[in-house]
Amino acid sequence: MRRILLDNELKNKAENYSKNLFAGKRKDFKTPLDNLTKLKDDLGGSKHSKRKQYVQMIIDNYNEILKASPSEMEEFIKQFSAICKGGLLESKLTPSAKLKFHELIVSAMRYEELRNSEFRQFVNSSGIKICVYCNSQLAIISEISFYDKKQKRRKPKISAKFELDHYHSKSQYPFLCTSFYNLYPVCGNCNRAKSKLDIKFKLYTDNPSKLDVFNFWIDDKTIIDYWLEKTPDYLN
Secondary structure, three states: OOOEEOOHHHHHHHHHHHHHOOOOOOOOOOOHHHHHHHHHHHOOOHHHHHHHHHHHHHHHOHHHHHHOOHHHHHHHHHHHHOOOOOHHHHOEOOOOOOOEHHHHHHHHOOHHHHHHHHOHHHHHHHOOOEOOOOOOOEOEEEEEEEEEOOOOEEEEEEEEEEOEEEOOOOOOOHHHOOOHHHEEEOOHHHHHHHOOOOOOOOOEEOOHHHOOOOOOOOOHHHHHHHHHHOOHHHHO
16 A cells, blocks of 8 residues: 655646546536536425535535545535434435435436546546555456447447545545545455445555655566576565
């Protein structure tokens, strides 16, 4: 696990992310703000007043939430938790509803589309290419689908998608589901092992002294011994 310095260059990239997420879509594309506004309107009267206030706060702070730094996310958490948390987030709007309230927010903010396509153009902005937990495997998985929507027939299709973990979980803090600094590219193995467990590792830091700097080298004798014996013992 290696930390990343939260410097001005990275902050500029987060700013660019907040301005360009879902940009250039077709004219009839429903943006997260469109979806959130509809969700708020669908909540109706006073029965869901807390939930409406929660969604309205996402709308009012949407761009700031997308680029919020780790410390700013903590401040947002305090504000949102004062309005709505726990039971209201975990419950459904009606007994027959398919999704819980936090799932409606995540869907409205188009997290799945972010993961499936949009994040590809932004992942290089953070300088991350491999799993932030194990630092050994790529944070990309392949998925196979068997139905071609355009041709309306079954057809095997393999696509590469980013595996993402959230430092602040989607279920407890759905408003942070697409926030730049809350998305940790990980490998499938680490993501499954971590599951919903909390992890104390913070990927980003604004303190240069907290960066973990490692230097690796192999001396000439070790290289020669390895090629003579062809055994990995010399590389330990």
